[in-house]
Amino acid sequence: MRQRQPPSYYINGLRAGDRLVLSRAITLVESQLPSDQLLARQVLEGVLPHIPQTSVRVGITGVPGVGKSTFIETFGTYLTGLGKQLAVLAIDPTSQRSGGSILGDKTRMESLSMDPRAYIRPSPAGDSLGGVAHRTRETMLLCEAAGFDVILIETVGVGQSETLVHGMVDFFLLLMLAGAGDELQGMKRGIMELADALAITKADGDNTNAAKRARVEYQNALHLFPPTGSGWQPPVLTCSALTGTGIGGVWAMIERHQTIFQQSGERLRHRQTQSLDWFRTLLRQQIEQQFFSQSGMAERLEQLESQVRLGTLLPTQAVDQLIRP
Template sequence: MRPRQHPSYYIDGLRAGDRLVLSRAITLVESQLPADQTLAQAVLEGVLPHLPQTSVRVGITGVPGVGKSTFIEAFGKHLTGLGKQLAVLTIDPTSQRSGGSILGDKTRMETLSMDPLAYIRPSPAGDSLGGVAYRTRETMLLCEAAGFDLILIETVGVGQSETLVHGMVDFFLLLMLAGAGDELQGMKRGIMELADALAITKADGDNIPAANRARLEYQNALHLFPPTDTGWQPPVVSCSALNNTGIAELWTMIETHQTLMNEPAPDGSSAWLRHRQQQALDWFRSLLRQRIEQQFFARPDIANSLAHVEKQVVDGTLLPTLAVDQLMPRFR
């Protein structure tokens, strides 16, 4: 095992933009070892005062097969062409049987992965819900500390549970397929009402008429949702990563959204600042719930009673609600 370094090694390396140190720091925050977690927290605390306030975090989601990786490569190349320092965090699904993940996004983004202005980091989702990895928030902070001013998060693409990614980005982009109708009805309401924009992918060749029809249909559907508190009405665009059409317009749209979000309110704040503050609060509450859960199952008296109570639930002699009521007083 690689020997652990002093926190200053990671802090100084991150501030210098050293990508090797960045990769090691991300590995550190993803580790489940208590010693690594203690070191990771020291590193995060060290870089926190130096984080830029101008970074843009973009979440990109969509059903499997919509072309997320292909789109991100074309979109990423456009951004690096503008001189942007781009970090792409890709989340791969983890097998519930073997616990393994493929982590093959660098092979799917071959051109972008060789771009000197881009950094691609795949992470396993593990047992984390919401289409993101367990330490995605910490990874974003490390990338920002390393000088990346634009962070793209490609989610697993599993549907309704992906709404969690909305709670950690500044702009939430939903990719849709032309001709996808009732089979997506279950996920539309949950994600579409959170999306800041919709993009109909693969709008090329014979698929252009279908993409245009889908764009109009989704645009009409979005008018049924209430507008955001900033007045932003999520647009629907069509694009083709193959022909590189609609890509530049998408970035212009994101810039327009960020300008609107940063407009100062009478009290001097902005929608962007309030959004980031709410995200920090949600992050805190999420970690608090996780810590309480860990302490609950770590208690010896709970562990001793759990098997007996679970057997009663499985046998149907005890309702799950009553089982919880039996265990909670012991935890208190």
């Protein structure tokens, strides 16, 4: 096992914008080793007072085949061209059979991976829901401590727990395809309600008119949803990662959203709510871990599961017996 450095090594390296140290610090927070977790907490505590609150965290999700990686490469190149320091946290799906992950995002974003203003970190989703890596929140903080002012989170795709993405970003962008069937019926209403904006991708060539029609359909559908309470009406845009058309408009729209939310105080309240949600999630995880790590718990659990499987004990009875003092 690699010899770990003292906390000061990571803290000073992050504050200096050292990308090698950033990668090593992210490896720490993703590690399951108790010693690494302790060191990771010390590093996070050390950099927390120095993390600026001016960064923009953008979650990007979409249906399979929508071209998330291609969009992010073009969008990211546009941002670095504006002088932004960009971090891309690309979450790769993990095989439920082997536990392996491809982690091929640097291959799929070849041009952006060579950009000196960009940093791409592929991470396995593991067994977490919603296509979000287990330590994505900590990784975002480390990237911000290293000086990155725009953080893009690419998820594996639309799913039931995509709310996890929404719960850790400032802006949630949903990418959609035109001409892929009955879009309004095929898209989950819950995801559309979470989105701060929709972008119809691949709006080029023969698909241009279809993208325009889809834009109108989605915009009409969004008007039927109840107001968000923030005063922001999610817009629908069209763009092409191939030609670059509309890419600048996507960023202008995100900036407009952030300006409105900053002036109203909604941005601060949103981040405060996210911090509370993060705390509650960690608390539940810790309680669960301590509960199942009790002496004799594994044997007791195995016995109860066997009875439930055979039908000799109701699940409710098994739970009562398990948590009974």
